[in-house]
Amino acid sequence: MIVIETKNVTKVYEGVVPVTAVDGVSIQIEEGEFTAIVGPSGSGKTTLLNLIGGLDHPTTGEVWIGGKNISHLSKNELIDFRLHHIGFVFQAYNLIPVLSAKENVEFIMLLQKRSKSERISRAKELLKMVGLETRMNNRPGELSGGQQQRVAVARALASKPQFVLADEPTANLDSNSTAQLLDMMHDLNKKEKMTFLFSTHDQRVIDRAERVIMLEDGKVVGSELNG
Protein backbone atom coordinates (compact mmCIF):
# COMPACT_ATOMS: atom_id res chain seq x y z
CA MET A 1 0.00 0.00 0.00
CA ILE A 2 1.37 3.42 -0.97
CA VAL A 3 1.66 5.73 2.03
CA ILE A 4 3.43 8.66 0.40
CA GLU A 5 3.22 9.77 -3.21
CA THR A 6 4.47 12.96 -4.82
CA LYS A 7 3.29 13.71 -8.33
CA ASN A 8 5.60 15.96 -10.32
CA VAL A 9 6.11 18.24 -7.28
CA THR A 10 7.95 21.51 -7.78
CA LYS A 11 8.77 24.14 -5.20
CA VAL A 12 9.99 27.54 -6.32
CA TYR A 13 11.03 30.16 -3.77
CA GLU A 14 10.21 33.55 -5.17
CA GLY A 15 12.73 36.34 -4.77
CA VAL A 16 14.88 38.66 -6.82
CA VAL A 17 16.21 35.46 -8.37
CA PRO A 18 13.60 32.66 -8.08
CA VAL A 19 15.11 29.43 -6.69
CA THR A 20 13.71 26.03 -7.67
CA ALA A 21 14.38 23.91 -4.59
CA VAL A 22 12.42 20.85 -5.76
CA ASP A 23 11.95 20.29 -9.44
CA GLY A 24 9.31 17.89 -10.72
CA VAL A 25 9.82 15.14 -8.13
CA SER A 26 7.63 12.06 -8.33
CA ILE A 27 8.22 9.34 -5.75
CA GLN A 28 6.18 6.62 -4.08
CA ILE A 29 6.84 5.20 -0.61
CA GLU A 30 5.16 1.95 0.38
CA GLU A 31 3.97 1.13 3.87
CA GLY A 32 6.77 -0.28 6.04
CA GLU A 33 9.62 1.15 3.97
CA PHE A 34 12.83 2.35 5.62
CA THR A 35 13.94 4.91 3.06
CA ALA A 36 16.63 7.58 2.95
CA ILE A 37 16.61 10.64 0.73
CA VAL A 38 20.22 11.57 0.16
CA GLY A 39 22.04 14.31 -1.60
CA PRO A 40 24.50 17.11 -1.05
CA SER A 41 23.62 20.30 0.84
CA GLY A 42 21.18 22.39 -1.16
CA SER A 43 19.92 19.42 -3.16
CA GLY A 44 16.35 19.95 -1.84
CA LYS A 45 16.13 17.11 0.74
CA THR A 46 14.65 19.23 3.52
CA THR A 47 12.32 21.07 1.14
CA LEU A 48 11.00 17.75 -0.19
CA LEU A 49 10.51 16.49 3.36
CA ASN A 50 8.68 19.71 4.25
CA LEU A 51 6.36 19.23 1.28
CA ILE A 52 5.69 15.60 2.17
CA GLY A 53 5.18 16.59 5.83
CA GLY A 54 2.61 19.23 4.89
CA LEU A 55 4.77 22.00 6.30
CA ASP A 56 4.89 23.75 2.96
CA HIS A 57 2.74 23.90 -0.18
CA PRO A 58 4.17 22.82 -3.53
CA THR A 59 4.28 25.47 -6.25
CA THR A 60 3.03 22.84 -8.72
CA GLY A 61 2.27 19.13 -8.47
CA GLU A 62 0.53 17.15 -5.75
CA VAL A 63 1.42 15.40 -2.52
CA TRP A 64 -0.74 12.41 -1.57
CA ILE A 65 -0.59 10.90 1.89
CA GLY A 66 -2.49 7.70 2.59
CA GLY A 67 -4.58 8.30 -0.52
CA LYS A 68 -5.40 11.93 0.35
CA ASN A 69 -4.19 14.92 -1.63
CA ILE A 70 -2.82 17.37 0.96
CA SER A 71 -1.54 19.97 -1.50
CA HIS A 72 -4.56 22.20 -1.21
CA LEU A 73 -5.32 21.87 2.48
CA SER A 74 -5.45 25.10 4.47
CA LYS A 75 -2.87 25.95 7.14
CA ASN A 76 -5.11 24.76 9.98
CA GLU A 77 -6.19 21.61 8.13
CA LEU A 78 -2.54 20.77 7.56
CA ILE A 79 -1.75 21.21 11.27
CA ASP A 80 -4.52 18.75 12.12
CA PHE A 81 -3.37 16.41 9.39
CA ARG A 82 0.22 16.43 10.66
CA LEU A 83 -0.94 15.87 14.23
CA HIS A 84 -2.84 12.72 13.36
CA HIS A 85 -0.89 11.24 10.45
CA ILE A 86 2.77 12.25 10.56
CA GLY A 87 5.51 11.84 13.13
CA PHE A 88 8.46 14.23 13.00
CA VAL A 89 12.03 13.76 14.18
CA PHE A 90 14.27 16.81 13.80
CA GLN A 91 17.99 17.22 13.57
CA ALA A 92 18.24 19.21 16.84
CA TYR A 93 15.80 16.98 18.78
CA ASN A 94 13.58 20.00 19.54
CA LEU A 95 11.97 18.70 22.68
CA ILE A 96 10.15 21.09 24.96
CA PRO A 97 12.89 21.95 27.47
CA VAL A 98 10.62 22.51 30.49
CA LEU A 99 8.83 19.17 30.18
CA SER A 100 10.20 15.80 31.26
CA ALA A 101 10.77 13.01 28.73
CA LYS A 102 7.41 11.49 29.65
CA GLU A 103 5.61 14.84 29.44
CA ASN A 104 7.19 15.54 26.04
CA VAL A 105 5.80 12.26 24.73
CA GLU A 106 2.46 12.90 26.42
CA PHE A 107 2.22 16.41 25.00
CA ILE A 108 1.44 15.35 21.44
CA MET A 109 -1.33 13.05 22.73
CA LEU A 110 -2.66 15.97 24.76
CA LEU A 111 -2.95 17.88 21.49
CA GLN A 112 -4.91 14.91 20.15
CA LYS A 113 -7.19 15.19 23.21
CA ARG A 114 -6.53 11.67 24.40
CA SER A 115 -7.44 10.70 27.95
CA LYS A 116 -4.87 11.18 30.70
CA SER A 117 -4.65 7.48 31.50
CA GLU A 118 -4.05 6.62 27.84
CA ARG A 119 -1.43 9.36 27.54
CA ILE A 120 0.48 8.15 30.57
CA SER A 121 0.40 4.47 29.70
CA ARG A 122 1.41 5.03 26.06
CA ALA A 123 4.18 7.47 26.99
CA LYS A 124 5.61 4.91 29.42
CA GLU A 125 5.30 2.13 26.86
CA LEU A 126 7.05 4.16 24.15
CA LEU A 127 9.86 5.34 26.42
CA LYS A 128 10.39 1.74 27.48
CA MET A 129 10.49 0.76 23.82
CA VAL A 130 13.25 3.31 23.12
CA GLY A 131 15.16 2.19 26.21
CA LEU A 132 14.53 5.21 28.42
CA GLU A 133 12.25 3.76 31.06
CA THR A 134 14.66 4.90 33.77
CA ARG A 135 14.92 8.48 32.45
CA MET A 136 11.21 9.24 32.05
CA ASN A 137 11.19 12.05 34.57
CA ASN A 138 14.34 13.73 33.35
CA ARG A 139 14.11 16.93 31.40
CA PRO A 140 15.86 17.19 27.99
CA GLY A 141 18.73 19.17 29.51
CA GLU A 142 19.49 16.18 31.73
CA LEU A 143 19.69 13.73 28.81
CA SER A 144 22.46 13.11 26.29
CA GLY A 145 21.94 13.98 22.62
CA GLY A 146 21.27 10.34 21.75
CA GLN A 147 18.76 9.98 24.57
CA GLN A 148 17.01 13.20 23.54
CA GLN A 149 16.73 11.93 19.98
CA ARG A 150 15.23 8.69 21.27
CA VAL A 151 12.66 10.72 23.21
CA ALA A 152 11.98 12.61 19.97
CA VAL A 153 11.34 9.27 18.20
CA ALA A 154 9.01 8.21 21.03
CA ARG A 155 7.19 11.53 20.67
CA ALA A 156 6.92 11.03 16.91
CA LEU A 157 5.37 7.62 17.45
CA ALA A 158 3.04 8.74 20.25
CA SER A 159 0.43 10.12 17.87
CA LYS A 160 0.22 6.73 16.06
CA PRO A 161 1.23 8.28 12.73
CA GLN A 162 1.12 6.65 9.29
CA PHE A 163 4.85 7.33 8.90
CA VAL A 164 7.78 9.12 10.51
CA LEU A 165 9.72 11.86 8.74
CA ALA A 166 13.22 12.34 10.09
CA ASP A 167 15.26 15.30 8.90
CA GLU A 168 18.94 14.42 9.36
CA PRO A 169 18.25 12.70 12.70
CA THR A 170 21.84 11.66 13.31
CA ALA A 171 23.54 14.92 12.36
CA ASN A 172 24.26 15.87 15.97
CA LEU A 173 24.97 12.38 17.31
CA ASP A 174 28.20 10.52 17.94
CA SER A 175 28.82 7.05 16.42
CA ASN A 176 27.47 5.07 19.37
CA SER A 177 24.31 7.12 19.67
CA THR A 178 23.81 6.98 15.92
CA ALA A 179 24.12 3.20 15.90
CA GLN A 180 21.73 2.85 18.87
CA LEU A 181 19.19 5.17 17.26
CA LEU A 182 19.34 3.39 13.93
CA ASP A 183 19.00 -0.01 15.62
CA MET A 184 15.99 1.24 17.51
CA MET A 185 14.29 2.73 14.44
CA HIS A 186 15.08 -0.37 12.43
CA ASP A 187 13.46 -2.52 15.14
CA LEU A 188 10.38 -0.30 15.13
CA ASN A 189 10.25 -0.57 11.37
CA LYS A 190 10.42 -4.33 11.48
CA LYS A 191 8.27 -5.02 14.55
CA GLU A 192 5.67 -2.26 14.23
CA LYS A 193 5.74 -1.97 10.41
CA MET A 194 6.33 1.73 10.92
CA THR A 195 7.32 3.59 7.72
CA PHE A 196 10.43 5.79 8.07
CA LEU A 197 11.58 8.39 5.59
CA PHE A 198 14.89 10.13 6.31
CA SER A 199 16.74 12.96 4.74
CA THR A 200 20.44 12.48 5.38
CA HIS A 201 23.93 12.65 4.05
CA ASP A 202 25.23 10.46 6.87
CA GLN A 203 26.75 7.33 5.31
CA ARG A 204 25.84 5.26 8.40
CA VAL A 205 22.17 6.00 7.85
CA ILE A 206 22.45 5.46 4.11
CA ASP A 207 24.03 2.04 4.75
CA ARG A 208 21.13 0.99 7.01
CA ALA A 209 18.38 2.25 4.68
CA GLU A 210 16.53 -0.35 2.64
CA ARG A 211 16.01 2.08 -0.19
CA VAL A 212 17.92 5.22 -1.10
CA ILE A 213 16.51 8.05 -3.21
CA MET A 214 19.18 10.37 -4.57
CA LEU A 215 18.44 14.02 -5.04
CA GLU A 216 20.53 16.61 -6.83
CA ASP A 217 19.57 20.20 -7.69
CA GLY A 218 16.00 19.42 -6.63
CA LYS A 219 15.64 16.48 -9.00
CA VAL A 220 15.57 12.74 -8.33
CA VAL A 221 18.68 11.42 -9.98
CA GLY A 222 18.42 7.82 -8.80
CA SER A 223 16.74 5.31 -6.54
CA GLU A 224 18.24 2.04 -5.41
CA LEU A 225 17.50 -0.77 -3.00
CA ASN A 226 20.19 -1.72 -0.44
CA GLY A 227 21.31 -5.22 0.24
Next chain:
Amino acid sequence: MMYLKLAWRNIWRNRRRTLITAASVFFAVSLAVLMRSLQHGAYDNMIRNAAGMYLGYVQVHHNGYWNDKSLNNTFTPDEALLKTLDIDPRVSTVVPRLESFALASSGNQTKTALVIGADPSKEASFTQLNKRITQGTYFSAGEDAALLGDELAKNLKLKVGDTLVLLGQGYHGYTAAGKYVIKGLIHFGSPDLNREVVYLPLQTAQLFYTIGNRLTSITLNLFKPKEAEIVARSLSQKLDKKYWEVMDWKQMMPQLEQLIQLDSSGGLVIIGILYLVIAFGVFGTILMMLAERQHEMGILTAIGMKPYKMGWMIFTELVLMVLLGVLAGIIASIPLVTYFKYHPIRITGQAAEAYEHFGLEPIFPFSTNPDIFISQGIVVLIICVMLSFYAWYKILRIDAVESMRM
Protein backbone atom coordinates in the same frame (compact mmCIF):
# COMPACT_ATOMS: atom_id res chain seq x y z
CA MET B 1 -3.79 21.48 33.51
CA MET B 2 -0.72 20.51 31.50
CA TYR B 3 -0.92 23.78 29.55
CA LEU B 4 -0.92 25.67 32.84
CA LYS B 5 2.01 23.61 34.07
CA LEU B 6 3.82 24.28 30.80
CA ALA B 7 3.11 28.03 31.02
CA TRP B 8 4.26 28.17 34.64
CA ARG B 9 7.49 26.33 33.86
CA ASN B 10 8.05 28.45 30.75
CA ILE B 11 8.01 31.69 32.70
CA TRP B 12 10.87 30.37 34.84
CA ARG B 13 12.97 29.48 31.81
CA ASN B 14 14.34 33.00 31.99
CA ARG B 15 14.15 33.56 35.73
CA ARG B 16 15.84 36.95 35.71
CA ARG B 17 13.56 38.40 33.04
CA THR B 18 10.47 37.10 34.79
CA LEU B 19 11.60 38.60 38.09
CA ILE B 20 12.41 41.95 36.46
CA THR B 21 9.02 42.07 34.72
CA ALA B 22 7.14 41.02 37.85
CA ALA B 23 9.16 43.52 39.91
CA SER B 24 8.26 46.39 37.57
CA VAL B 25 4.58 45.46 37.89
CA PHE B 26 5.05 45.10 41.65
CA PHE B 27 6.42 48.65 41.98
CA ALA B 28 3.76 50.10 39.71
CA VAL B 29 0.92 48.42 41.58
CA SER B 30 2.35 49.28 45.01
CA LEU B 31 2.85 52.92 44.07
CA ALA B 32 -0.55 53.14 42.43
CA VAL B 33 -2.27 51.56 45.44
CA LEU B 34 -0.44 53.86 47.88
CA MET B 35 -1.21 56.91 45.80
CA ARG B 36 -4.90 56.09 45.31
CA SER B 37 -5.26 55.11 48.98
CA LEU B 38 -3.79 58.43 50.01
CA GLN B 39 -6.02 60.34 47.60
CA HIS B 40 -9.20 58.47 48.52
CA GLY B 41 -8.34 58.66 52.21
CA ALA B 42 -7.88 62.42 51.90
CA TYR B 43 -11.17 62.75 49.98
CA ASP B 44 -13.00 60.65 52.57
CA ASN B 45 -11.53 62.88 55.26
CA MET B 46 -12.63 66.03 53.42
CA ILE B 47 -16.12 64.63 52.97
CA ARG B 48 -16.21 63.52 56.60
CA ASN B 49 -15.10 67.00 57.66
CA ALA B 50 -17.58 68.78 55.44
CA ALA B 51 -20.53 66.41 55.63
CA GLY B 52 -19.93 64.31 58.70
CA MET B 53 -19.07 67.25 60.96
CA TYR B 54 -22.08 69.36 60.19
CA LEU B 55 -23.87 69.21 56.87
CA GLY B 56 -24.72 65.50 56.89
CA TYR B 57 -24.47 63.06 53.99
CA VAL B 58 -28.13 63.53 53.08
CA GLN B 59 -30.61 66.26 53.97
CA VAL B 60 -34.37 66.39 53.62
CA HIS B 61 -35.97 69.84 53.20
CA HIS B 62 -39.22 71.37 52.19
CA ASN B 63 -39.19 71.54 48.40
CA GLY B 64 -37.39 74.72 47.30
CA TYR B 65 -35.64 75.42 50.61
CA TRP B 66 -32.11 74.92 49.29
CA ASN B 67 -32.46 77.71 46.72
CA ASP B 68 -34.48 79.98 49.00
CA LYS B 69 -33.35 79.45 52.58
CA SER B 70 -36.25 81.23 54.23
CA LEU B 71 -38.24 80.36 57.33
CA ASN B 72 -41.27 80.33 55.06
CA ASN B 73 -39.81 77.24 53.43
CA THR B 74 -39.81 75.23 56.65
CA PHE B 75 -41.86 72.11 57.31
CA THR B 76 -43.55 70.23 60.10
CA PRO B 77 -42.04 66.74 60.37
CA ASP B 78 -45.03 64.46 60.00
CA GLU B 79 -45.22 60.84 61.13
CA ALA B 80 -45.01 59.44 57.61
CA LEU B 81 -41.76 61.31 56.90
CA LEU B 82 -40.12 60.33 60.17
CA LYS B 83 -41.18 56.71 59.74
CA THR B 84 -39.74 56.59 56.21
CA LEU B 85 -36.41 57.91 57.48
CA ASP B 86 -36.35 55.79 60.64
CA ILE B 87 -36.99 52.48 58.95
CA ASP B 88 -34.30 52.96 56.31
CA PRO B 89 -31.57 50.52 57.41
CA ARG B 90 -28.85 52.61 55.77
CA VAL B 91 -29.60 55.64 57.97
CA SER B 92 -27.81 55.68 61.33
CA THR B 93 -28.97 59.03 62.79
CA VAL B 94 -31.83 61.40 62.01
CA VAL B 95 -30.99 64.93 63.18
CA PRO B 96 -33.66 67.67 63.05
CA ARG B 97 -32.48 71.28 62.66
CA LEU B 98 -33.81 74.78 62.40
CA GLU B 99 -31.40 77.28 60.89
CA SER B 100 -31.71 80.97 60.23
CA PHE B 101 -29.94 84.23 60.77
CA ALA B 102 -30.30 86.84 63.51
CA LEU B 103 -28.41 89.73 65.04
CA ALA B 104 -26.39 88.77 68.12
CA SER B 105 -25.89 91.56 70.56
CA SER B 106 -24.14 92.37 73.78
CA GLY B 107 -23.83 95.90 75.14
CA ASN B 108 -23.18 98.08 72.13
CA GLN B 109 -21.66 95.24 70.06
CA THR B 110 -23.80 93.59 67.36
CA LYS B 111 -22.85 90.87 64.90
CA THR B 112 -24.68 88.76 62.36
CA ALA B 113 -25.15 85.22 63.66
CA LEU B 114 -26.12 81.90 62.15
CA VAL B 115 -28.61 80.51 64.66
CA ILE B 116 -28.89 76.74 64.66
CA GLY B 117 -31.60 75.03 66.63
CA ALA B 118 -30.33 71.55 67.38
CA ASP B 119 -31.46 68.51 69.32
CA PRO B 120 -28.66 68.33 71.94
CA SER B 121 -28.44 64.54 72.20
CA LYS B 122 -28.80 63.78 68.46
CA GLU B 123 -26.39 66.53 67.51
CA ALA B 124 -23.89 65.16 70.01
CA SER B 125 -24.16 61.67 68.60
CA PHE B 126 -23.85 62.83 64.98
CA THR B 127 -21.55 65.89 64.89
CA GLN B 128 -20.12 65.40 68.37
CA LEU B 129 -20.90 69.02 69.10
CA ASN B 130 -20.39 68.36 72.81
CA LYS B 131 -16.72 67.62 72.12
CA ARG B 132 -16.23 71.05 70.55
CA ILE B 133 -16.80 72.84 73.84
CA THR B 134 -13.67 74.80 74.74
CA GLN B 135 -15.14 76.59 77.77
CA GLY B 136 -18.28 75.94 79.83
CA THR B 137 -20.59 72.97 79.41
CA TYR B 138 -22.89 71.43 76.82
CA PHE B 139 -26.55 72.46 76.82
CA SER B 140 -29.61 70.28 77.23
CA ALA B 141 -33.07 70.22 75.60
CA GLY B 142 -35.45 73.10 76.47
CA GLU B 143 -32.81 75.25 78.19
CA ASP B 144 -32.72 78.98 77.49
CA ALA B 145 -29.05 78.57 76.89
CA ALA B 146 -26.71 79.09 73.95
CA LEU B 147 -23.41 77.77 72.72
CA LEU B 148 -21.33 80.38 70.90
CA GLY B 149 -18.52 80.16 68.41
CA ASP B 150 -15.40 81.31 70.32
CA GLU B 151 -14.58 84.08 67.80
CA LEU B 152 -18.12 85.44 67.98
CA ALA B 153 -17.93 85.49 71.78
CA LYS B 154 -14.62 87.32 71.56
CA ASN B 155 -16.02 89.88 69.12
CA LEU B 156 -19.05 90.45 71.33
CA LYS B 157 -16.84 90.49 74.44
CA LEU B 158 -18.88 87.69 76.00
CA LYS B 159 -17.86 84.82 78.22
CA VAL B 160 -19.52 81.78 79.75
CA GLY B 161 -22.38 82.81 82.08
CA ASP B 162 -23.00 86.12 80.29
CA THR B 163 -26.27 86.84 78.50
CA LEU B 164 -26.57 86.95 74.74
CA VAL B 165 -29.34 88.92 73.07
CA LEU B 166 -30.68 87.71 69.74
CA LEU B 167 -32.87 89.78 67.48
CA GLY B 168 -34.24 88.78 64.13
CA GLN B 169 -37.24 88.04 61.96
CA GLY B 170 -39.35 85.03 62.83
CA TYR B 171 -41.86 82.92 60.94
CA HIS B 172 -44.28 84.92 58.74
CA GLY B 173 -42.61 88.21 59.66
CA TYR B 174 -42.93 87.96 63.43
CA THR B 175 -40.25 89.75 65.36
CA ALA B 176 -37.89 87.29 66.97
CA ALA B 177 -36.21 88.42 70.16
CA GLY B 178 -34.69 86.55 73.09
CA LYS B 179 -31.92 86.49 75.62
CA TYR B 180 -29.94 83.42 76.47
CA VAL B 181 -27.32 82.43 78.98
CA ILE B 182 -24.06 81.43 77.39
CA LYS B 183 -23.53 77.88 78.54
CA GLY B 184 -20.40 77.19 76.55
CA LEU B 185 -18.01 78.30 73.85
CA ILE B 186 -17.31 76.05 70.89
CA HIS B 187 -14.55 75.89 68.35
CA PHE B 188 -14.79 74.60 64.78
CA GLY B 189 -12.04 74.12 62.23
CA SER B 190 -13.73 76.71 60.06
CA PRO B 191 -13.02 80.34 61.09
CA ASP B 192 -16.29 81.43 59.41
CA LEU B 193 -18.32 79.18 61.69
CA ASN B 194 -16.39 80.35 64.75
CA ARG B 195 -17.20 83.95 63.86
CA GLU B 196 -20.92 83.51 63.43
CA VAL B 197 -22.42 80.35 64.91
CA VAL B 198 -24.91 80.32 67.77
CA TYR B 199 -26.41 76.98 68.84
CA LEU B 200 -29.72 76.92 70.71
CA PRO B 201 -31.60 73.81 71.83
CA LEU B 202 -34.10 73.00 69.08
CA GLN B 203 -37.29 73.87 71.04
CA THR B 204 -35.69 77.11 72.29
CA ALA B 205 -34.87 78.11 68.72
CA GLN B 206 -38.39 77.22 67.57
CA LEU B 207 -39.79 79.45 70.30
CA PHE B 208 -37.37 82.24 69.34
CA TYR B 209 -38.55 82.16 65.73
CA THR B 210 -42.20 81.59 66.76
CA ILE B 211 -42.33 78.71 64.34
CA GLY B 212 -44.04 75.95 66.28
CA ASN B 213 -42.34 72.64 65.73
CA ARG B 214 -41.25 73.43 62.19
CA LEU B 215 -37.78 72.59 60.90
CA THR B 216 -35.54 73.76 58.06
CA SER B 217 -33.92 70.36 57.55
CA ILE B 218 -33.60 66.82 58.68
CA THR B 219 -29.99 65.76 58.41
CA LEU B 220 -29.16 62.11 57.94
CA ASN B 221 -26.04 60.31 58.98
CA LEU B 222 -25.38 57.05 57.15
CA PHE B 223 -23.68 53.82 58.12
CA LYS B 224 -21.92 53.88 54.75
CA PRO B 225 -21.28 57.47 53.59
CA LYS B 226 -20.51 56.19 50.07
CA GLU B 227 -24.19 55.26 49.74
CA ALA B 228 -25.28 58.91 50.06
CA GLU B 229 -26.29 59.26 46.42
CA ILE B 230 -28.24 55.98 46.41
CA VAL B 231 -29.97 56.78 49.69
CA ALA B 232 -30.92 60.28 48.50
CA ARG B 233 -32.29 58.84 45.26
CA SER B 234 -34.32 56.12 46.93
CA LEU B 235 -35.74 58.53 49.51
CA SER B 236 -36.64 60.95 46.72
CA GLN B 237 -38.63 58.18 45.09
CA LYS B 238 -40.41 57.32 48.33
CA LEU B 239 -41.27 60.90 49.33
CA ASP B 240 -43.66 63.18 47.49
CA LYS B 241 -41.51 65.39 45.27
CA LYS B 242 -44.11 68.11 45.45
CA TYR B 243 -43.36 68.70 49.13
CA TRP B 244 -39.89 67.35 49.74
CA GLU B 245 -36.42 67.75 48.35
CA VAL B 246 -33.78 65.19 49.24
CA MET B 247 -30.16 66.14 48.58
CA ASP B 248 -26.90 64.29 49.07
CA TRP B 249 -23.68 66.05 50.02
CA LYS B 250 -22.56 66.23 46.38
CA GLN B 251 -25.62 68.29 45.51
CA MET B 252 -25.22 70.47 48.57
CA MET B 253 -21.48 70.97 48.08
CA PRO B 254 -20.84 70.78 44.31
CA GLN B 255 -17.54 72.65 44.74
CA LEU B 256 -16.18 69.88 46.95
CA GLU B 257 -17.29 67.23 44.49
CA GLN B 258 -15.61 69.14 41.64
CA LEU B 259 -12.45 69.62 43.66
CA ILE B 260 -12.28 65.88 44.35
CA GLN B 261 -12.93 65.02 40.71
CA LEU B 262 -10.25 67.45 39.55
CA ASP B 263 -7.68 66.15 42.00
CA SER B 264 -8.60 62.55 41.25
CA SER B 265 -8.16 63.17 37.51
CA GLY B 266 -4.68 64.54 38.18
CA GLY B 267 -3.88 61.38 40.14
CA LEU B 268 -5.18 59.23 37.33
CA VAL B 269 -2.92 61.01 34.83
CA ILE B 270 0.12 60.24 37.01
CA ILE B 271 -0.96 56.61 37.38
CA GLY B 272 -1.59 56.48 33.64
CA ILE B 273 2.00 57.57 32.99
CA LEU B 274 3.23 54.99 35.51
CA TYR B 275 1.30 52.24 33.79
CA LEU B 276 2.42 53.41 30.37
CA VAL B 277 6.02 52.89 31.44
CA ILE B 278 5.11 49.43 32.77
CA ALA B 279 3.24 48.63 29.55
CA PHE B 280 6.41 49.28 27.56
CA GLY B 281 8.33 47.02 29.94
CA VAL B 282 5.82 44.18 29.54
CA PHE B 283 5.75 44.76 25.79
CA GLY B 284 9.53 44.39 25.72
CA THR B 285 9.17 41.07 27.53
CA ILE B 286 6.59 39.94 24.96
CA LEU B 287 8.92 40.85 22.10
CA MET B 288 11.77 38.93 23.69
CA MET B 289 9.57 35.91 24.43
CA LEU B 290 8.39 35.79 20.84
CA ALA B 291 11.84 36.28 19.38
CA GLU B 292 13.66 33.68 21.45
CA ARG B 293 10.92 31.08 21.05
CA GLN B 294 10.28 31.54 17.36
CA HIS B 295 12.07 28.29 16.52
CA GLU B 296 10.25 26.38 19.26
CA MET B 297 6.91 27.70 18.08
CA GLY B 298 7.77 26.56 14.57
CA ILE B 299 8.45 23.07 15.91
CA LEU B 300 5.23 23.03 17.92
CA THR B 301 3.29 24.07 14.82
CA ALA B 302 5.04 21.36 12.83
CA ILE B 303 4.11 18.59 15.26
CA GLY B 304 0.49 19.70 15.30
CA MET B 305 -0.10 22.43 17.84
CA LYS B 306 -2.57 25.00 16.55
CA PRO B 307 -1.35 28.62 16.75
CA TYR B 308 -4.34 29.66 18.85
CA LYS B 309 -3.26 27.15 21.50
CA MET B 310 0.22 28.66 21.45
CA GLY B 311 -1.41 32.06 21.74
CA TRP B 312 -3.25 30.90 24.87
CA MET B 313 -0.04 29.47 26.25
CA ILE B 314 1.87 32.74 25.77
CA PHE B 315 -1.13 34.67 27.13
CA THR B 316 -1.22 32.43 30.21
CA GLU B 317 2.49 32.98 30.73
CA LEU B 318 2.02 36.75 30.54
CA VAL B 319 -0.93 36.69 32.92
CA LEU B 320 0.99 34.52 35.41
CA MET B 321 4.00 36.83 35.21
CA VAL B 322 1.92 39.97 35.67
CA LEU B 323 -0.24 38.33 38.35
CA LEU B 324 2.89 37.62 40.37
CA GLY B 325 3.71 41.34 40.35
CA VAL B 326 0.12 42.39 41.00
CA LEU B 327 -0.34 40.06 43.97
CA ALA B 328 3.05 40.93 45.43
CA GLY B 329 2.29 44.64 44.98
CA ILE B 330 -1.09 44.37 46.67
CA ILE B 331 0.19 42.19 49.53
CA ALA B 332 3.13 44.52 50.14
CA SER B 333 0.97 47.66 50.16
CA ILE B 334 -1.68 46.32 52.58
CA PRO B 335 0.39 46.75 55.79
CA LEU B 336 1.54 50.25 54.76
CA VAL B 337 -1.94 51.40 53.83
CA THR B 338 -3.40 49.94 57.01
CA TYR B 339 -0.74 51.62 59.13
CA PHE B 340 -1.37 55.02 57.57
CA LYS B 341 -5.11 54.58 57.91
CA TYR B 342 -4.78 54.42 61.67
CA HIS B 343 -1.72 56.70 61.89
CA PRO B 344 -2.50 59.33 59.26
CA ILE B 345 0.16 61.66 57.92
CA ARG B 346 -0.29 64.95 59.77
CA ILE B 347 0.82 68.14 58.08
CA THR B 348 1.98 71.13 60.08
CA GLY B 349 2.82 74.79 59.63
CA GLN B 350 1.16 77.05 57.07
CA ALA B 351 -0.23 74.16 55.09
CA ALA B 352 -1.99 72.91 58.20
CA GLU B 353 -3.35 76.41 58.88
CA ALA B 354 -4.68 76.58 55.33
CA TYR B 355 -6.52 73.30 55.84
CA GLU B 356 -7.92 74.45 59.15
CA HIS B 357 -9.00 77.69 57.53
CA PHE B 358 -11.34 75.64 55.36
CA GLY B 359 -12.58 73.67 58.32
CA LEU B 360 -10.59 70.59 57.41
CA GLU B 361 -8.41 68.53 59.69
CA PRO B 362 -4.79 68.74 58.43
CA ILE B 363 -4.37 64.98 58.21
CA PHE B 364 -4.04 62.48 55.37
CA PRO B 365 -5.41 59.13 56.40
CA PHE B 366 -5.11 56.31 53.83
CA SER B 367 -8.16 54.47 52.57
CA THR B 368 -8.33 50.68 52.80
CA ASN B 369 -11.28 50.45 50.44
CA PRO B 370 -10.83 47.05 48.66
CA ASP B 371 -11.91 48.69 45.37
CA ILE B 372 -8.55 50.51 45.26
CA PHE B 373 -6.58 47.26 45.41
CA ILE B 374 -8.88 45.37 43.06
CA SER B 375 -9.03 48.16 40.49
CA GLN B 376 -5.22 48.44 40.26
CA GLY B 377 -4.97 44.69 39.72
CA ILE B 378 -7.68 44.79 37.07
CA VAL B 379 -6.05 47.74 35.27
CA VAL B 380 -2.71 45.93 35.04
CA LEU B 381 -4.38 42.75 33.84
CA ILE B 382 -6.30 44.71 31.20
CA ILE B 383 -2.99 46.22 30.02
CA CYS B 384 -1.60 42.69 29.89
CA VAL B 385 -4.58 41.46 27.85
CA MET B 386 -4.28 44.38 25.44
CA LEU B 387 -0.55 43.84 24.97
CA SER B 388 -1.11 40.15 24.42
CA PHE B 389 -3.05 41.01 21.26
CA TYR B 390 0.30 41.71 19.64
CA ALA B 391 1.52 38.26 20.70
CA TRP B 392 -1.66 36.71 19.31
CA TYR B 393 -1.21 38.62 16.06
CA LYS B 394 2.36 37.36 15.63
CA ILE B 395 1.60 33.78 16.68
CA LEU B 396 -1.46 33.40 14.47
CA ARG B 397 0.69 34.36 11.49
CA ILE B 398 3.48 31.95 12.36
CA ASP B 399 4.94 29.91 9.52
CA ALA B 400 6.40 26.59 10.66
CA VAL B 401 9.12 26.36 8.01
CA GLU B 402 10.23 30.00 8.40
CA SER B 403 10.23 29.72 12.18
CA MET B 404 12.21 26.49 12.23
CA ARG B 405 14.95 28.19 10.24
CA MET B 406 15.41 30.73 13.06
